[in-house]
Amino acid sequence: xxxxxxxxxxxxxxxxxxxxxxxxxEAAMCSNDTRREHFKVRVGETFGAAMRGGAVASHIRLGLxxxxxxxxxxxxxxxxxxxxxxxxxxxxxxxxxxxVLVNRASIPPVDVKVGNFEYPxxxxxxxxxGNLGGKVVFIDATNLAIKAGTAKTVSVVxxxxxxxxxxxxxxxxxxxxxxxxxxPAKFTKANLDAFALGAEEYRRITNGS
Amino acid sequence: MSSQPVLxxxxxxxxxxxxxxxxxxxxxxxxxxxxxxxxxxxxxICEVLIDAAPHCDYYVEWSTNEKIAFEMAAGASLVGAxxxxxxxxxxxxxxxxxxxxxxxxxxxxxxxxxxxDDPAAHYSSTEQDTRFAAAYAEIPCLEPxxxxxxxxxxxxxxxxxxxxxxxxFLRSVSRISHASGDVLLGDLREExxxxxxxKHYKLPFRWNVYGPPGALEKHKWLHSILPKAKExxxxxxxNKLNLVPNSKTAIVxxxxxxxxxxxALRRIGLADQFxxxxxxxxxxxxxxxxxxxxxxxxxxxxxxxxxxxxxxxxRAYVQSNTSGLTIYGKSINKILNPYGELNADVVxxxxxxxxxxxxxxxxxxxVRQSIIETVTPRSSTLxxxxxxxxxxxxxxxxxxxxxGINIINGDIGCYEQGGYGVAGxxxxxxxxxxxxxxxxxxYEMLDTIHVMGSGIGLAQGQAHVxxxxxxxxxxxxxxxxIHAVLPSVVNCVYSEADITFLVLDNRWTCMTGxxxxxxxxxxxxGEPRERLDLEKVVRAFGVNHVMKANAYDLECLxxxxxxxxxxxxxxxxxxxxxxxxxxQRRNRTVNVKTHVxxxxxxxxxxxxxxxxxxxTFDKVKRKAGIDPLTCTDCGLCSQICxxxxxxxxxxx
Ligand SMILES: Cc1ncc(C[n+]2csc(CCOP(=O)(O)OP(=O)(O)O)c2C)c(N)n1
Numbered sequence: 001x002x003x004x005x006x007x008x009x010x011x012x013x014x015x016x017x018x019x020x021x022x023x024x025x026e027a028a029m030c031s032n033d034t035r036r037e038h039f040k041v042r043v044g045e046t047f048g049a050a051m052r053g054g055a056v057a058s059h060i061r062l063g064l065x066x067x068x069x070x071x072x073x074x075x076x077x078x079x080x081x082x083x084x085x086x087x088x089x090x091x092x093x094x095x096x097x098x099x100v101l102v103n104r105a106s107i108p109p110v111d112v113k114v115g116n117f118e119y120p121x122x123x124x125x126x127x128x129x130g131n132l133g134g135k136v137v138f139i140d141a142t143n144l145a146i147k148a149g150t151a152k153t154v155s156v157v158x159x160x161x162x163x164x165x166x167x168x169x170x171x172x173x174x175x176x177x178x179x180x181x182x183x184p185a186k187f188t189k190a191n192l193d194a195f196a197l198g199a200e201e202y203r204r205i206t207n208g209s
Numbered sequence: 210m211s212s213q214p215v216l217x218x219x220x221x222x223x224x225x226x227x228x229x230x231x232x233x234x235x236x237x238x239x240x241x242x243x244x245x246x247x248x249x250x251x252x253x254i255c256e257v258l259i260d261a262a263p264h265c266d267y268y269v270e271w272s273t274n275e276k277i278a279f280e281m282a283a284g285a286s287l288v289g290a291x292x293x294x295x296x297x298x299x300x301x302x303x304x305x306x307x308x309x310x311x312x313x314x315x316x317x318x319x320x321x322x323x324x325x326d327d328p329a330a331h332y333s334s335t336e337q338d339t340r341f342a343a344a345y346a347e348i349p350c351l352e353p354x355x356x357x358x359x360x361x362x363x364x365x366x367x368x369x370x371x372x373x374x375x376x377x378f379l380r381s382v383s384r385i386s387h388a389s390g391d392v393l394l395g396d397l398r399e400e401x402x403x404x405x406x407x408k409h410y411k412l413p414f415r416w417n418v419y420g421p422p423g424a425l426e427k428h429k430w431l432h433s434i435l436p437k438a439k440e441x442x443x444x445x446x447x448n449k450l451n452l453v454p455n456s457k458t459a460i461v462x463x464x465x466x467x468x469x470x471x472x473a474l475r476r477i478g479l480a481d482q483f484x485x486x487x488x489x490x491x492x493x494x495x496x497x498x499x500x501x502x503x504x505x506x507x508x509x510x511x512x513x514x515x516x517x518x519x520x521x522x523x524r525a526y527v528q529s530n531t532s533g534l535t536i537y538g539k540s541i542n543k544i545l546n547p548y549g550e551l552n553a554d555v556v557x558x559x560x561x562x563x564x565x566x567x568x569x570x571x572x573x574x575x576v577r578q579s580i581i582e583t584v585t586p587r588s589s590t591l592x593x594x595x596x597x598x599x600x601x602x603x604x605x606x607x608x609x610x611x612x613g614i615n616i617i618n619g620d621i622g623c624y625e626q627g628g629y630g631v632a633g634x635x636x637x638x639x640x641x642x643x644x645x646x647x648x649x650x651x652y653e654m655l656d657t658i659h660v661m662g663s664g665i666g667l668a669q670g671q672a673h674v675x676x677x678x679x680x681x682x683x684x685x686x687x688x689x690x691i692h693a694v695l696p697s698v699v700n701c702v703y704s705e706a707d708i709t710f711l712v713l714d715n716r717w718t719c720m721t722g723x724x725x726x727x728x729x730x731x732x733x734x735g736e737p738r739e740r741l742d743l744e745k746v747v748r749a750f751g752v753n754h755v756m757k758a759n760a761y762d763l764e765c766l767x768x769x770x771x772x773x774x775x776x777x778x779x780x781x782x783x784x785x786x787x788x789x790x791x792x793q794r795r796n797r798t799v800n801v802k803t804h805v806x807x808x809x810x811x812x813x814x815x816x817x818x819x820x821x822x823x824x825t826f827d828k829v830k831r832k833a834g835i836d837p838l839t840c841t842d843c844g845l846c847s848q849i850c851x852x853x854x855x856x857x858x859x860x861x
Contacts, residue, residue, distance in 0.1 A: 012587070022389065026224045029391050033222065036391070041224060042355075043389040046331075053822060053839075055587040064475065066355065066468035068388035071476075071554045073571035084585060091580040096573060109587035113836070114817045115828035117585040128580045132573055 004063035005169060006070040007162075010089040011081030012107045013056050016155030018045055020079065021058035023159055023182050024168055027175035028062050044068030053107075057089055062169060077167040079158050082107050086136070087125050096133035101161050101202070103141035103154060137161070137205055144197040149190030156183070156191045160198025215261055219396035227385040228253035230356040230392050231295070231323055234363025236265060238319065239398040241290035243269040244281035246692065247721035248297030249332035250386040251325035255295055256722070259733055266401070271724050271733045274661075274692040275300035279307050279322070286320035286376070287416055289404045291367050295323040298337050299660060303693070305342075312346050313418045313427040315374040317410070318402045319367030325381040328514050329550035332383070334621070334660060336548060338515030343378035343492050344522075347431055349438050350378040350492035351447065352464030356390035358489060362447060364395065373438055375431075380491075382514055384465055384550070435493060443497040447489025450498050456484040458508040458564070461499075463488040463519045466512040466551060473556035477568050494522040503527065503534065510563065511538035512556060516547050537563060589626065591651070593823035594793075594841030596715050596786025597624040599760035600684070601651040602819055602849060603767040604711075610771065613679030616671060618664035619655030620694075622686035623720045623788075624713050628655030651820030655684070662693025669697070669706040680774055684711040687728040688718035691741065695750075701779045702751040709773045709780045712743060713760075715788040723791060743783055752781050760786030763848045789841055801837040802859035803847065809854035816846040816855060 007024065011017035025043045032039040044059040046069075059070040075093035078100040080086025086102040094100060102125070111117040120128075122138065129136045141157040148157065156179060162168055163175055176192060183191045214223040215233040225233065231254050235243065245255035255271065262269050268285075272278035275296045282294035294304075301308065301324050308322070324342075327333040343350035349369055353359040359381065366377040414420035418427055442448060460483055462470035467487045474480045486502045488495065491513075503509065511520040520538035527534060539547040544559040554570050561568035571577065591597050608615050619628050629652050657667055664683040671681050685694050690712050701708065718724040725731040727741040747755055754776040758769040766784065773780035805816075812831035816824045823840040826833050835846070835855070847855035 022224060025389065029222070029224055036222070041389075041391040043224070044384060045387050045389075053587075053592070054589045066471045067465070067553050068384050068390070068468075069552045071552065071557075071570065073573055073577065084587065087580075088584045088587075091577055091584055109585060110590050110822045111586050111588055113822070113825040114814075115826040119585060120583075128583075131576050131580070 002063065004061060004065050005167070006075045006095075007060040007062075007077045007079065007168070008057055008070055008075045008089050008093050009060065009079045010055070010057040010085040011155070012085060013054050015056070015081040016152070017056050017081050018058050019182060020155040020159055021060050023175065023178045024162065024170075025060050025062070026181070027170040027178040028168060030178065031170035031174045038064055040065055042066070042068040055085055055088065057085070077101070077162060077165065079162045081141070081155055081158060083122070083125055084109070084120060087120055087128060090129050090132060090134060094129065094132050094134045098134040099165055099167065100129055100134055100136040101158060101165065102136060102138050103158055104138045105142035137202065139198065139201055139205070141198065144201060145194055148194035148197055150187065152187070153191050153194035156194040157198035160195040160200075161202035163195070164199035164202035213257070213261055215257055216264055217394055219394050222391055222393050224389050225356050225360070225392040226253060226387065226389045227353070227356045227359045227381060228387070229257050230360040231363045231379070231381065232257040232261070233392075233394060234360040235293045235321070236261065237360070237395050237397050238364045238367040239291055239401050240293050240367075241267050241318070241401060242282060242285035242292040243267055244272050244278035244292070245295040246272055246275045246278050246300055247718055247724045248300050248325075249721055250327060250383045251295050251297045251300070251323065251381070252721050252724070253386070254323060262734060269733060271726070273727060275303040276307060279304035282320055282322075283307065283311050283316065283376070286316040286318040288317070288406050289402050290318040291320075291402055292318065293321045293323060293363075295325070298324060298326045298333055298335065298339055300324070301339050301342055302660070308342070309346050310418055312348050312375055312431055313424060314415045316370065316376050317374070319370035320376040321363060321366040321370060321379055322376050323363070323379045323381060325383065325386045326515060327383050329383070334658075336515070338518060340380050340491060340515065340518040343380065344518065347435065348375050348378055349373060349441070349490065350380060351489060352380045352491045353385055353489065354465055354467040354487065356385065356388070356392050358447060359385055360392055360395070362489060365447070369441060372441070373434060375434070380464065382465055439493045439496060442490045442493055442495040445490040445495065448495045448498055449487045450501060451487075452484045452501065453482065455505070456482070457506055458510070459484040459486070459502050459506040460510045460512065461486045461488060461502070461519060461523065463491050463511075463513040465514050469551045469553050469556045470512040472553040473560055476553060476557050477561045477566050479560070479564070479566065488519060491519050492522070494519070494526055496526055499523060499526060507533055507535065509534060509536045510544070510560070511536065512545065512551070513539070514551050589629070590822045591623060591626050591820060592790055593821055593839040594789040594843035594845070595623070596760035596784070596789065597627065597713055598651060598819055598821050599763060599766060599786060599845050600624070600711065600713055600784050601627050601654050602845060603763050603770055604654060605651075606763065606767045607770045607774065608680070611680050611774065615679035616656050616668070616676070616681050617654055618667045618681075618683040619658040620664040620683070620685035620689050621658070621661045621720075622689055622713070624684060624686055625655065625658050627651060628653070628658045650818060661689050662697060665694055665697045665701065665708070665710055668708040668710070669701055669704065672706045672708050673704065681708045682711065683708060684713055686719070687712060687714045687716065687743065688726045690743065691727055695746070698747055698752065698779070699750050706779055707777055709770070709776075709782070711770070712781065712783045714743060714783050714785050717788050717791060719788045719790070723788065747781050752779055754778070754780035755783070756781075757783045757785055760784050761843055761845060763845065789843065793841060798841045801835070801840045801842055803835050803840050803842050803844070803855065803857050804860055805833045805835055806854050806856055807832055809852055811852055811854070813851065815849050815851055819846055819849055821846060
């Protein structure tokens, strides 16, 4: 395994990106408990004050690490709950050969809604990430979440896809456990279904390509 | 949060946020009183302790400001209890008077002062480094490098405090408080400090700083015990010396600077090449450890977050006894900036540059920059249906009647976004140009913003010095009003200042996460309480012109503000409208009825300028729209539309 693994989970306030980052980090922590001396877990959150509906990004660092922020150009994986936030964070953090998983459903910012800026097209996103030497996979997470029982499970669909990418150093058992620990009990089943659907979707898309 | 990790068994490992780790440290130490005033990034310390309170046996509260919270903790300590007070960087400024004086008499029960600084000012008006304040007050200062240390240091701080009979300062930063790490929990202390009060403890009247033998003697006493603090620093488990034989270069890394430093050394391939001193107890300086570190060293690098606080202590110490040493840091031989925030990227660059290592942090940086420049921003805005939108809309309407250069003094809270300039135009810096500058955007309404409670103070200065080019106003939220505005209102009344003041009463301390305040009607633990009657309070202070208005009735609100502006002397308008997020949490608006009648819309953007994130605009069709997912049917946009094109009645 690599000495350090860097992941950025990005989205819009209220989409559950911080929760998702804690699920991933906890799963990695529990899966590597026997070598805790060489496997630390750090999660740095970046969001502004009172920015409801603002851009949120959570940095996860795993392995031989001390500080909580992913360095510029060092993210092995970016999990984006929203396309514009995927692009924003890929531009800052994506490593060459890094992977970006993007939930296809967009949430246009006010700046776009009031007509001052354009929302980037999917092609622009693919091209920009390609220019950085990375790869992007779009997931219809919002639809899959609804299929799992509630749109609130979007972030867990994305966790499923991220798990299936093989880039998170954790076992399936621990990540499911971590989901159970951190979602309300009455939504456990919907969230575990969401996880499975996300993983399946990632495998379906990447096998086809 | 009933499965709270802060209450889990000792010996188990959890992913904890720094603030949770600090809270756990206090629980492990057997804390007996917790007081705080909310402030990002410190608020979760008290929040977590409030959530855990039903399972523990301490008193916990949100006080009305930091000075009061500080005094709560001090009072508890003087009768022997263990207490903790938490605040953000700016909060210490509010508590400063008591903070500077308490060490003269010292404390009895362990007292821990947690201050969460905010390098890069993510959530603050300043980047102030409060470690200076610990040195200024001459009390021990601890600074964690990660969440594990945050827990252990909090616990140890109580012990140090009791041993030194001084309050102990714990300086956190955003990247500790608002970051998470793997933390091994310790065991809980079972016993609790006995309460008792000794009137003549050691020095006579030690708790009475003014009393005999006088403040000077008490300051001497404080200095007489500082050597003991230095000794504690020399043997502190949080100060770790790692000597590498024959190393000519040494590195001191303090607090979270150690986390960035270690990461950076690994990244540039120099891990374990140099002697290092990792400091966790940063005041007073561990002089013996510094002596050992500097044996045979000619280059010293200091990595710390904030100002050169540790560096300057080392400079002052080695000045007289070490020659041939060059110190690099943030002051004289600057390799890092004394502003902004550190990270492993900047520390790697600085170290590689100084040590002559070839290092390229990011080969794609040019491509990256070109993409970053094209990425659409996601500005922060007030929430859909926020009552502050109503206030600003009404102010805009009323101020049209006053063509002069009106000054709106802002304050701190969600409403400060009325000065953020989102989606607005930038005024020309030229004085004459800026006179013509109208308040069109909701986000460009506030002309001054400094600290909690400062707006109404500035307004009085402007009024009394004779400013007459326009009206003078000030606004502040309800929490801010109670925190810092009350004495200023009295000053206004007594000095007969001619200003208009708006209290933006949304019932909660919203910006920091909806903590209750005396205007909410709930205690810190959520029990019902009688609300403080703001109107009665200001009337009792002698304000005669006080009116209330509903933030969602623009005509009436405008009229009320107009009346207030016509009044000579202080006039107060209490603008009422509960925080829409809280309203929506209790009762989410479903089947939104508000919509734009497309045929009627003339594309004038008056509704867009309201600044509500639920109002959209189609540039091609030149028509406004309403986003049904975020709209709350508050009705403000429909009151603003000049052609009645926004209906609240739902579609036929
Ligand atoms: C001295 C100080 N303490 C705490 C804070 C953190 N803080 C920012 S805004 C705010 C209060 C906001 O409450 P209120 O005035 O009611 O306005 P609202 O956000 O509800 O609109 C606080 C406590 C601060 N900026 N300064």
